[in-house]
């Protein structure tokens with residue numbers, strides 16, 4: 001008997017043998033790790049042998065939903081894929097919104113585990129309980145939007161949901177993403193390359209079922225309350241009106257917006273790519289994920305000029321930062337065009353921006369020349385060259401082949417590893433650590449490399465007059481607590497924007513209403529801690545420890561040269577020591593035996609290490 005909220009089955013597809021099996025959802029694992037992210041971390045650690053080649057057939061793509069997906073819970077629409085990253089070699093996971101997660105649930109599955117490698121391109125067709133692998137030779141090479149169109153036409157259903165890769169994933173770009181619903185992505189970590197290496201072009205899903213919840217009245221009452229809070233919440237209203245670019249002015253205004261390959265944290269031309277300018281010049285509509293009252297997705301259209309007719313959902317805040325400010329580009333139309341290229345070829349816009357900014361700094365410093373770039377003048381701020389570079393990266397043409405390997409590998413090959421702004425091989429998000437110390441610690445300890453949503457501390461750090469962001473006191477504790485909270489919200493599979501209205505108390509209420517299981521706030525936080533430690537264990541097994549919890553030397557040794565954070569550095573080691581102590585880890589970042597016993601992970605660790 002499945003837990004309430006769960007569909008009760010997991011689909012396992014072995015592409016090498018072609019076998020498709022349906023397994024009962026492990027209720028005890030879902031009860032012990034909440035769902036999606038937590039369950040994915042557990043399954044990856046259990047099922048993947050140490051040192052598995054990320055691009056070999058033995059790597060897995062573990063797609064999982066959480067217990068609340070497919071119900072009317074606000075923002076319950078994320079689906080997580082967990083895998084060993086070809087970009088970092090670490091444990092990684094990536095979340096995608098849109099409508100795929102509920103569709104998987106409605107088809108009768110809590111998740112899909114993909115393993116092996118097909119001997120020719122295929123796609124997976126899940127039509128409720130009818131599941132098959134179909135030939136995708138005719139789709140190989142197609143752009144993501146064209147792939148979705150072709151699959152919908154072939155299956156004669158415009159309403160099915162599709163997740164697919166583009167040419168970047170097929171060509172194994174290490175930061176290739178998986179695209180879904182045209183505009184939503186499993187972005188970070190290179191899941192698209194893992195899919196490409198498996199010869200899996202797409203997953204198409206049609207589900208006609210529904211999800212049973214334990215206490216529908218309680219769920220309805222809570223949903224109504226959350227809708228009311230969101231309607232009144234100023235931050236939620238700004239996001240509804242402007243999308244995530246509502247954060248541009250605040251981040252740039254405080255001087256912690258990565259600019260020109262993080263050589264500084266303030267972009268003088270930021271007003272050209274802020275939310276107000278986007279709203280006035282390019283926004284033409286809004287899009288929403290399943291069961292979301294915010295609808296942060298803004299549809300943008302370029303009406304004239306060389307990119308006339310380009311239409312995307314976005315650019316959202318991270319793309320604006322990394323492809324805009326971090327490349328010194330304030331040309332809004334070029335920004336929209338480059339986001340479109342990333343979307344249709346299937347590249348993570350965040351890594352794409354970080355890699356392009358590295359290329360620009362290398363060009364300005366004479367490390368690469370016009371000859372290397374095929375004639376592109378890759379100076380910071382050249383939007384036209386950025387568009388052309390991205391086409392090359394997406395197709396692995398010329399210099400694009402080098403940069404498709406990600407910033408760390410490309411910078412090492414060019415002999416300038418210090419110019420890659422990354423942790424463990426994962427390129428920075430848009431927040432500048434010198435101007436926001438907790439974000440620096442969060443990047444450093446993140447299990448998947450420099451990711452901003454492992455411990456997004458920027459809210460409390462910039463509250464009031466914003467000066468708290470320069471303090472070190474209390475940052476380790478803040479990062480730790482935020483990390484546990486995010487492990488809960490990600491495992492429930494809620495959109496992180498719902499935190500405007502859904503605090504931990506409401507999340508726990510939601511979990512109880514849907515599953516019928518008893519859980520309180522303390523219990524939820526300790527599950528968050530357990531998940532965090534599980535992720536750490538995976539990386540320790542792969543050889544990652546304190547030496548990998550670093551920040552690039554620019555953050556530690558070069559004072560911020562301009563803007564409101566001018567003069568600041570990051571003193572990482574004292575924060576790291578304090579963080580490890582609070583976590584119950586030794587000074588190399590290894591959970592102690594006592595901590596593992598306390599969390600009930602000792603036995604599992606003995607079994608898998």
Ligand code: SF4
Nearest residue numbers: 289292295296495497
């Ligand atoms: S806030 Fe945006 S990303 Fe989150 S569920 Fe709503 S539309 Fe999707």
